Amino acid sequence: MKNSLLHSFRQDVKDCCENKFPLYVDSFTNLWEYEFGSLDDVPNDVNDLIANRAIEYGLME
Secondary structure (H helix, E strand, O other): OHHHHHHHHHHHHHHOOOOOHHHHHHHHHHHHHHHHOOOOOOOHHHHHHHHHHHHHOOOOO
């Protein structure tokens, strides 16, 4: 389950536009937290991907 969810999220975020980015992140984090209880064990590369894309879109400094 984790690998499938991570793979799907990585693909979605990599190819998404600025408007869809927050929706993908919200969906992923909600599902991850529901399935696994917390966001503590989200892989570092996914955290980095979220942060880098947010900065790229001007959503975060």
